[in-house]
Amino acid sequence: MRFKRMAIERESPEEYGYGAIDYNLSESSVPDRYLRGIDIDLGKILMCYGHHWGQPALREQIAEQYDGLPFDQILVTGGAAEALFVVAATLLKPGDHVVVEHPNYPSNYEVPRSLGCTVDVLPLHFEAQFELDVDRLKHLVTPQTKLISLTHPHNPTGTMISEDTLEAVIAIAESSDTFLIFDETYRELTFHAKLPTAASLSPKAISISTLSKAYGCPGIRIGWIAMRNTSLLESFLAVKEQINICNSVVDEKIALSVLERKDQLISDGNAHVQANFEVLSDWMKTQTDLEYIRPKGGAVCFPRIREDMEVDVRKFYRLLWDRYKTFVGPGHWFEQDDRYFRIGYGWPTRQELATGLENIAMALDEAKSGHSSRAARRDF
């Protein structure tokens, strides 16, 4: 069996260098936080191996988000990325069938594909408001399906299923005796009520989350898996131990301190995201060449260049980057056409966002067929 090689994230902003980007509209989180304000004495931390499951106090804090789950149904991981890997590596073997909502955060399909699974995508269509098609999901699930993989609020579209839809998906997983991995990375960032955690609704549901996005702490690499099936959680731990044994004890201490201030941090983060969304939404109203589905949560949206607009898409991205030092997530990051791009509106300052959006409009205008800017002709 030949396993598929996974892609390297060569185009991520951190690989380009944050200093090289003036207007970073490619992130999917609230602004990154500084360590200041975190009340820990680094000198008092013993640099021993940590608890393999994660520090109990941290697991207690995390468990508070999961109705009916005690702390021992939480496994702390190195971010949600490790959690996704651990679940796939534990549950899947070559030839297994997996259904993944698509587009999505790539690990959700890259890992099963690399393991030699048969991955069916459950497509979200712009024309259908990026809504999840539950009937199609029912159709795709077979007795061979080992895992259904969904992310809500969704990346990259910012759309969100209803609680009823989540329950319908869980019913499909239960009746077909398969697991649902529900990536709740953006759960705390919503314009309306949050979804319940999937793990609290069913023993067949695996909830994944992280401090990277809603809490603005991607640099400490703390995420987790929550699940009521403790025997399966032990199998997840066995895989995690093969990767890193335990998390960094420093990261876990910081994570605990962050979670102790959860309510304040989440409310600040949501306030920033929603204020910035007003800037984005006002700007979108003025754009005749772009269309989008209004997001319901998270900190991103996925507009597209209108189909009837003739534009040199490669030139658009080149101008946006070379001339305007503005960075968005092009469609191909998510296996979509590059006429789509992800705008992360929750990370930049209001001013950076406003200027970045104007830069998008200018780059688009200059990349249109027949555009007569001399500068554009000379340089590109």
Ligand SMILES: Cc1ncc(COP(=O)(O)O)c(C=O)c1O
């Ligand atoms: C849906 C989703 N899941 C998981 C991750 C990985 O997050 P982490 O930084 O916690 O590994 C991301 C990061 O963008 C994401 O968007």
